[in-house]
Amino acid sequence: MSSDVAVPLLSVERLTMRFGGLAAIDDLSLDVPPGKITGVIGPNGAGKTTFFNCLTGFYKPTVGSVRLNHPERGVLRLEDLPSHQVAHTAQVVRTFQNIRLFPKMTVLENLIVAQHNVLQKASQFSLAGILGLPSYRRAEAQAVAKAVDWLTRLGLIDKADTAAGDLPYGTQRRIEIARALCVDPLLLCLDEPAAGLNPRESGELNELLLRLVADEGLTILLIEHDMSVVMNVSNHICVLNYGRKIAEGTPKQMQNDPNVIKAYLGEEEADELLYGEKGGESTGVTP
Amino acid sequence: MALALQQLINGLTLGAVYGLIAIGYTMVYGIIGMINFAHGDIYMVSAFIAVTGFTLLAAFGVSSVPFALVVVLIVAVLFTSVYGWAVERLAYRPLRGSTRLAPLISAIGMSIFLQNMVQLTQGARVKPIPPMLTGGIDIYETAEFTVRIAYSQMLIVLVTVGLMIAFSWLITRTSFGRQQRACEQDRTMTALLGINVDRTISLTFMLGAALAAVAGVMVTVYYGVVDFYIGFVAGIKAFTAAVLGGVGSLPGAMLGGLIIGLIEAFWSSYLSAEYKDVATFSILILVLMFRPSGLLGRPEVEKV
Amino acid sequence: MPPLVFANDAPTAAERLKDASGVALIALLLGIPMIGLTTADQGGSLQVLTRWPLLAAFIAASFCGRLVVRYLLDALKRRRQAQDRQAGAAGAKETRRGGRMLESIGWLAFGLALVLPIVFSDNRYVVDTATTVLIYVMLGWGLNVVVGLAGLLDLGHVAFYAVGAYAYALLSTQFGWGFWAALPVAGIIAGVFGLALGWPSLRLRGDYLAIVTLGFGEIIRVVLINWTDFSGGPNGISSIPRPTFFGLPFVPSSDNPTFATYFGLEFSPMHRIIFLYYVILVLSLLTNVLVKRLRKLPIGRAWEAVREDEIACKALGMNVTNAKLSAFALGAMLGGVAGVFFAARQGFISPESFTFNESAIILAIVVLGGMGSQLGVVLASVVLVLLPELGRDFAEYRMLLFGAAMILIMVWRPGGILSHREPTLLLSSEGGRRE
Structure with a gap:
């Protein structure tokens, strides 16, 4: 099957989110193809995080629909699901711009909590758990094994027993991704995963994201300001400004799109950069 | 009809008192996000200061009621503000920036402490003072019932209205008001702008205590009796009023106070006096279920 | 330099x-x-002194x-400051050793609790006080689920205590139920009350939940005072049957065998006192084991996760409302069971015993002890029950000192006396278990 004609995993149609008179998202339509990384970029306040909040059930969009083509459960309307169902039923899992770990719990516990629904079912209203039945013990061992697997792959295994809140920022970012992966997502929504990372760390993040898509067949939706990450890993980029989609295409196309450059640099500077002294040769928006 | 009118008057009077106390809760909640559990007891302390004050003035032979009222009001407001300041300084400031529960526990401890301190130093018995403002205006008469506004009720409503106007001016127009509102929005940023946050918080506590002090003096005049337990009940009612009106909203606190006062007055005369507290709390629970931000509070968008 | x-x-x-x-x-x-x-009142009117x-x-x-x-x-x-400059970071190992030390203290406390009535078998005062401590320990452990683990601010826990106590009082005096039969039923009734209150109110923000639970506690008390036909009003309910030793009553003499005659002992009122002590000891230990186990299960981790970050829980697919409700209902149920014991021990209950002060003390025990710490609850109960007892000589100052102690302990240790958190599972030991 050719990926260009594949059914999109997620289709956002005419999504609008208003807060009072302000339209944080204005008539946004977007298709997210499966098995690819789709980047969402835009200046601060462009509505990127609001877009994520609409996808993951934290906000109810004013107008529009978000459809997920679930391979087993058919088409799911995400805008009608409460936030925990978005993660549980639709398997759309997100991370947060301001990291939201369970700071006093250990890294391992964070990853086990992510498998709550599976374990809770295995514990049969905690009865099997209290009695310590083998069925529950097996489920717990599997959950630990899965957590250990992700921790190993993300290079976090030696931090497993440390309280998550005690770890450095970059590590916490990775833990949040590992925790999201433990939910078995179909679609992973990452909200600025590279924020606060140093160049080496964001290089590692690039590798990780590419590996997740290649090895696990994950689909990733990525909000990011760090152009070295977005431009290098995204198959497809959507640019937002003032809640509207102003451009969409491959990273190359976006780097040369005059609208995009204007959105980032403002009219005058963009003109200077695009049509300046040297003429013709664009430097793109890489900072 | 006549009874309803009378209950309206009684309810508004009671509501004004609750409203005055509720403002203290709402301001403190707005600025440091904690329930100042000892606030009701501050009000109780003020009522005791009023009793001492009135008795002392009577002993010196002061017979002019307006003069006595003004003097006692001023004295009670001053001393009670010091109590408000001390409560914050001793029990809450050391806990700023710790968990949400820690200041609540020390607040409960402070409430217990104040109650018992007053019980020990002032005696556990109910303190009656001779009636001061007697009489009133009969506004409506039927064969079996006379609707009357007592002078003390007029006093309470008038003082409350006056204070509300002064207070709104203070919060919206003065530099302290701006600092206070800035602290409510973002304490760190306010501090970075060079505003003394500690001082602003202290002043907020003192202002809240001053309003509670006025309520304490008024209640002493109105009912004529005071005991060390009045703070707890009035405190809970006033906090309920603050939540009902929308925590953080000053007009909301006043409105909430009036609603609670009216509910109590009408419920006790038409349904049953015993269950008036049940009615108050049930309505609170219902309001919170259907309008969690209170009547006048700004709806809160969950920050993700 | x-x-x-x-x-x-x-x-x-x-x-x-x-x-x-x-x-x-x-x-x-x-x-x-x-x-x-x-x-002061002098000759009918107040005088200033x-x-x-x-x-x-x-x-x-x-x-x-x-x-x-x-x-x-x-x-x-x-x-x-000097210490900080010298010692750098040697914290991690310290905490683990701290955890092990706490565990041994816990076992030591357990041992002391076991032998206490044997050592003081003729001192009714000591055993009675210890029983009171254990009631608070059990109440604290119940509330610890709600406040310490799930982070829900409950200011009306006493309501569930009251529900349990009245449920047993009514079941026994009206329908002739025995203590052991009523115990689980009353617990379940209290749990249902917890669900009924929690369902509408648990979606509220933390501090609103506090005021709603406080209001609920007052509602229950006001109803108990005023609904005389049902609860006996302010007079309460008296002659509540005492628990029996598997059917053997603790009475001086009876036609049927009593505890003393059956075991060929001379009757002593201490038998019942000691028996009650062991009943509450067993009940609270069961509570402890239950809570400790639940903490290591998915539901317990969910409680703690909800306390740490509710939004993250939702994003991971957890039904946060269910997690909160289960914590609330369990806490209510344990409170109800403690209430049954209280009613059975006193033989008389009235709304007086279920005031807000009681809620405040239970909450103080949880928070002072260190949120979520089981041993902390024991320590705080001992301190808060013994402090007023020791102050009995200057009885008037008891509650004053109590209030002051609450403030001072909080200012001294805002995290509670024991703020150490033991992880629910460790990779190192996991690895060891699976070789």
């Missing part, structure tokens, strides 16, 4: 005196209306107290 010199390291004597004078001034202002002046010497003593005490406290605090701070 130290790398940094702190200019304010040691305040001068003048500064100290100025500071203490400020405190004395405040003490003066606070003291005038309460200590300096008081009113003055107590200037007492006020002077209070001010002097504040002045000297401030000097001493300030000096001690400064000394402590300097020493801690």
Whole structure:
């Protein structure tokens, strides 16, 4: 099957989110193809995080629909699901711009909590758990094994027993991704995963994201300001400004799109950069 | 009809008192996000200061009621503000920036402490003072019932209205008001702008205590009796009023106070006096279920 | 030479005196209306009395107290700074060893609790006080699920205690139920009350939940006082049957075998006291085991996760409302069971026993002990029950000291006495178990 004609995993149609008179998202339509990384970029306040909040059930969009083509459960309307169902039923899992770990719990516990629904079912209203039945013990061992697997792959295994809140920022970012992966997502929504990372760390993040898509067949939706990450890993980029989609295409196309450059640099500077002294040769928006 | 009118008057009077106390809760909640559990007891302390004050003035032979009222009001407001300041300084400031529960526990401890301190130093018995403002205006008469506004009720409503106007001016127009509102929005940023946050918080506590002090003096005049337990009940009612009106909203606190006062007055005369507290709390629970931000509070968008 | 010199390291004597004078001034202002002046009923009307010497003593005490406290605090701070500079980070191992030490203290406490009535078998006062401590321990462990683990602020826990107590009182006096049969039923009734209250209110923000639970506690109390046909009103319910030893009552004499005759002992009122002590010991230990186990299960981790970050829980697919409800209902149920025991021990209950003060004490036990710490609850219960008992000689000051202690402990350790959190599972030991 050719990926260009594949059914999109997620289709956002005419999504609008208003807060009072302000339209944080204005008539946004977007298709997210499966098995690819789709980047969402835009200046601060462009509505990127609001877009994520609409996808993951934290906000109810004013107008529009978000459809997920679930391979087993058919088409799911995400805008009608409460936030925990978005993660549980639709398997759309997100991370947060301001990291939201369970700071006093250990890294391992964070990853086990992510498998709550599976374990809770295995514990049969905690009865099997209290009695310590083998069925529950097996489920717990599997959950630990899965957590250990992700921790190993993300290079976090030696931090497993440390309280998550005690770890450095970059590590916490990775833990949040590992925790999201433990939910078995179909679609992973990452909200600025590279924020606060140093160049080496964001290089590692690039590798990780590419590996997740290649090895696990994950689909990733990525909000990011760090152009070295977005431009290098995204198959497809959507640019937002003032809640509207102003451009969409491959990273190359976006780097040369005059609208995009204007959105980032403002009219005058963009003109200077695009049509300046040297003429013709664009430097793109890489900072 | 006549009874309803009378209950309206009684309810508004009671509501004004609750409203005055509720403002203290709402301001403190707005600025440091904690329930100042000892606030009701501050009000109780003020009522005791009023009793001492009135008795002392009577002993010196002061017979002019307006003069006595003004003097006692001023004295009670001053001393009670010091109590408000001390409560914050001793029990809450050391806990700023710790968990949400820690200041609540020390607040409960402070409430217990104040109650018992007053019980020990002032005696556990109910303190009656001779009636001061007697009489009133009969506004409506039927064969079996006379609707009357007592002078003390007029006093309470008038003082409350006056204070509300002064207070709104203070919060919206003065530099302290701006600092206070800035602290409510973002304490760190306010501090970075060079505003003394500690001082602003202290002043907020003192202002809240001053309003509670006025309520304490008024209640002493109105009912004529005071005991060390009045703070707890009035405190809970006033906090309920603050939540009902929308925590953080000053007009909301006043409105909430009036609603609670009216509910109590009408419920006790038409349904049953015993269950008036049940009615108050049930309505609170219902309001919170259907309008969690209170009547006048700004709806809160969950920050993700 | 130290790398940094702190200019304010040691305040001068003048500064100290100025500071203490400020405190004395405040003490003066606070003291005038309460200590300096008081009113007393003399000949039918109030008279103002003055107590200037007492006020002077209070001010002097504040002045000297401030000097001493300030000096001690400064000394402590300097020493801690010096320590910080020397010792870098040797924390991680420390915590694990701390955990193991706490565990041994727990076992030690358990051993002491077991032998206490044997050692003090003729001292009714000691056993009675210990029983009271254990009731609070059990209430604290129940509330710990709600407040300590799930982070839900419950100011009306006493309502569930009351529901349990009245449920047993009514079941036994009206329908002739026995203690052991009523115990689980009353617990379940209290749990249902918890669900009924929690369902609408748990979606509220934390502090609103506090006021709703407080209101609920008051509603229950007001209903108990006023619904006389049902609850006996302010007079309460008396002659509630005492628990029996597997059907053997603790009475001096009876046609049927009693505890004393069956075991061929001479009757002693201490038998029942000691038996009750062991009943509550068993009940609270069962509570402890249950809570400890649940904490290591998915539901327990969910509680803690909800406390840490509700939004993250939702994003991971957890039904947060269910997690909160289960914590609330379990806490209510355990409170109800404690209530049954309370009613059975007293033989008489009235709304007096279920005031807000009681809720405040239980909450204080959980928070002072260190949120979520089971051993902390035990320590705090011992402190809060014994403190007023020790103060019995100056009984009037009991509650005053109680309030002051609550403030001081919080200021001293905002995280509670034991703020150590034991992880629910560790990779290192997991690995060991699976070789």
